[in-house]
Amino acid sequence: MARTGRPREFDRDKALNAAMTLFWAQGYEPTSLTQLKSCMGNISPTSFYAAFGSKEALFREVVQHYLATYGQVMSPLWDENLIPRDAIERTLRGSARMQATRTHPCGCLVVSGASNCSPENEAVQALLAAERQRTRTGIRVCVERAIARGELRDCATTAALPDIFATFFHGMTCEARDGMTSTHLDAAITSLLTLWDANALLTTP
Amino acid sequence: MARTGRPREFDRDKALNAAMTLFWAQGYEPTSLTQLKSCMGNISPTSFYAAFGSKEALFREVVQHYLATYGQVMSPLWDENLIPRDAIERTLRGSARMQATRTHPCGCLVVSGASNCSPENEAVQALLAAERQRTRTGIRVCVERAIARGELRDCATTAALPDIFATFFHGMTCEARDGMTSTHLDAAITSLLTLWDANALLTTP
C-alpha cells in the first residue's frame, strides 16, 4: 500500500488485534480513544486516525477481523458438505470452546460488542445485529435441509429447533462471560442435541 | 420521609420509572445525566442529586425496582408450592412474554443493563452478575428438587438441564432485543420442555 513516504513505526496488525481484544472485553462505547491508543502501542492520535480513520471505522475493521478469525467457528453452518446435524454440533461446540477460552475475552464479540449503545451509535449496533441475523438464517437453513433430506421429522418440535439453537447459541455469551466453563457448555450441548435425535428419522445405510 | 421544607415538584416514582426505561433501553454507561434528567421531567441537576444521590445510586435503585416489578416473572423459581417443572415453565414463559412486550424496552435489564462497561464501573457489572447467578441457582434447585421428588431421572442429560435452561433463559434477551416475538419464544419453550418430559419419570396419581 504505502510504497513511498516515511514508513509506519507500529505494527498495524498487532494494533488491530489489541484493539479487538479491548473492544471484545469492554464493548464499543465504553472503550475510549485513550485506551485504544494506549493498548495499540502508545500511538499518537495522528497515527491512529491516519491508519484507521475513526473509532467507528476501526471497530468495523475489528469486526471483520473477528469474523475472519475467531468467528470462523461458525463456518460449519455454511458448509453444505456437512450433514446438517454435524454442522450445528460443530458450530455449537466450536463456539463454546472458543467463547470460554481465557486467552482472550469471553463470550462472542458479535453478541456483546455493542449491546449498550446510545442513539447516536445505532449504526454500530445494527452492524452486529445484522451479523446475528445471518447466524440465525444459517441455523434455520441447516434444520430445513435436514428435514428436506429426511433426516429430521417435520413437526412442531423441529419447527422450533432453529429458535432454540439460536437462543441457546446467543445465550452462551452471557454464560461464558459469567464464568461458565467450556466443559459445562459442552455437556449442555450434548444434552440439547438429544432434542434433535429424539426427532430424527432413521436413514437406511 | 420529608415532613418539612419545600415539597418536591416532580413525582419521584414516575422519575424512577422513566430512568428505568432509559437504562433498560441503553444500558448503564451510554445513558447520560442529561438524558436522564430530561426523561425524568426536566429536573435540575440539584434536584437529581438531592433525590437520587448519583448516577450509580439511581441505577441500583432502578435495578431493585425492576426486580420488584418486571423481574417478578422469575418468582415461580422460588415458589416451593409449585411442581418444579411448572416453576421453570412459568418462569420461562413469563419472561418470554415480558421480554418481548413492546410497551417497554425488550430483553432483560439484568442481562443487558451493564453488559458493556469500562473498568471503573465493574461494581455495576458485578451487581447484575450476582443477580444472574441467583437465577442460575434457582433453576438448578428446581431441577434438583424434581430429581429428589422422583419426577426426573438422575442421569447425564438431566444433570445438564440447569445449564441448558440458564443459557436459553439468558439468550432470550438477545433474541427479544433483535425482534423475536413472544409467540416464537413460546414455541421454542414448548419444544425445549420436551427435553424435560423425555427424562421425566411417571408419578403414580
Add this chain to the structure above:
DNA sequence: AGATTTTCATATTAAGTGATCCAGAAGTAA
C-alpha cells in the same frame, strides 16, 4: 410572625470525549 428545612434554577467545575492542526522527522523517487 419568624425560624427552619428542603427544593429549585442557574452557573460553573474539572476531567474526559472524539477528532484536528501543525511543524518536523524519515523515508522514497527524480
Add this chain to the structure above:
DNA sequence: TTACTTCTGGATCACTTAATATGAAAATCT
C-alpha cells in the same frame, strides 16, 4: 541533492461527562 510523500509528537479543538456551588423560592414548625 532536491522534490515529494507519509508518519510522528504535541498542542489543541469544541463538546460532553458527572458532579457542585450559590442564592432565592416554597413549604412546615414553633
